[in-house]
Amino acid sequence: MLLMKRFCCGFQRINAITKTRQPGDTLEVRGWIKSVRRLKNNVFFDISDGSTMQKFQIVVPKSEQLKTISAGNLVKVVGQLQVAPQGHYELHANSLETIAEGNLNSGYPFSPKQQHDPEYVREYLHLRSRTSCTAAIMRLRHKAQMALHEFMDKHDFIHINTPILTTNDCEGAGEVFTVQPDSNELLKQMSRPSVPLNQSYFDSKVYLSVSGQLHLESMSYGLGNTYTISPAFRAENCKSPLHLSEFYMFEAELVFIENLEELCRFIEKMIKSVTNDILKSSEADIQYCQNQTVRENFNLQWLRDAWPILSYNEASDIILRNKEKFKTAVKSNEGFSKEQELFLVDYCKAPVFVVNWPAAQKPFYMKISREDPSKVHALDLLMPVVAELCGGSLRECDVNRLQEHPHFPEGLEWYLELRKFGGLPTGGFGMGFERFLQLLTGVKNIRDVIPFPRYPHSCKM
DSSP, X not given: OHHHHHXXXXXXXXXXXXXXXXXXXXXXXXXXXXXXXXXXXXXXXXXXXXXXXXXXXXXXXXXXXXXXXXXXXXXXXXXXXXXXXXXXXXXXXXXXXXXXXXXXXSSOSOOTTOOOOHHHHGGXXXXXXXXXXXXXXXXXXXXXXXXXXXXHHHXXXXXXXXXXXXXXOTTOSSOOOXXXXXXXXXXXXXXXTTSOGGGTTTTSOOEEOSOSHHHHHHHHHHHSSEEEEEXXXXXXXXXXXXXXXXXXXXXXXXXXXXOHHHHHHHHHHHHHHHHHHHHHHOHHXXXXXXXXXXXXXXXXXXXXXXXXXXXXXXXHHHHHHTGGGOSSOOOTTSOOOHHHHHHHHXXXXXXXXXXEEEXXXXXXXXXXXXXXXXXXXXXXXEETTTEEEEEEEEBOOOHHHHHHOTTOOTTOHHHHHHHHTTOOOEEEEEEXXXXXXXXXXXXXXXXXXXXXXXXXXXXXX
């Protein structure tokens, strides 16, 4: 299969050369020239094809053709693989072809030898994959998704493609984007007397999804454990470095789970296992990102720590005892600010689960404590750097309690039927995928760990 792939592609990706090739092999590589060094007899240049942080050195005998070769050019090179005096592989070229000119002096925004601020790079979304830091982050993003898929597959979860268009506002926070055709003519053609014109396409209000959770629950009631990695959308007037209008959520639903600590330990095991897998496969990219975004006390010590569990009351007591240390107000009926969440992490000297929250602060679907009806079996996972990373709960499986909930949404009769027709106890959680990447890399702004960030006043491309 590998030989067939090479034959079909016709060239070798740089990241695979040291794994699949030996000195003396003839091969073809393609990539962008990053730098050029001209010596007496030979020209040396480094190329990158985006597959690895490591650049690959090409050695070419001096010739007239090489007088015009420059950084930014996309080239095809055929030659013999050799070991350089420093011990790394290099390619001694037999032929060199310029596929496309780089034109770096004609308005290209990035200098090959300069480190640019993330805010500046963000102005050129269509070109920023050419920068080393963005390329490293995107490779890590891919590896993180693959590691999550592999972990869930090993633990017998079924991946579900949850819908982007939905009629429910899962969290009930009113942060949804509505969806309707742009064409008024189409809406008029489809209109019905009993339906408002702007709803005539679907015959109801439709939103961009804020969460795939409710859809996962419906699948889990027939399939068992399920999960999704899907886009989610929140209409918030917020420009913080931890928020986006469009982002990706990793969400999982576990069946036959009735203990919140069991859910906490699953989350801890998953995050530690996935992170260790990424560290093994992408050490160079992670190290590069961390070096570019140096943060005080940034480390991955949490991989080795045990993660404690605090009740909401215990966490609140800690915050109240230390309220003079906070710039943000301590509000007992509104949960914790990011500053207070990070304080709890520092106080515990490890990531911490905060469990058993006031029912008034949480959505309708969370299981009410039978011992204390003012509380629900909910959890928040607080981590270094990003504060809240995961939120989850046991789900209310009693159809009567759901029907009696004062904030049960209209139009979710199907959600009640899940419990009516052979219901089972479930629990689940969601993890902000971009926040997880920030946790891994130390990247300060969430807009730099997603390919095309969308946030208030910005939707480029």
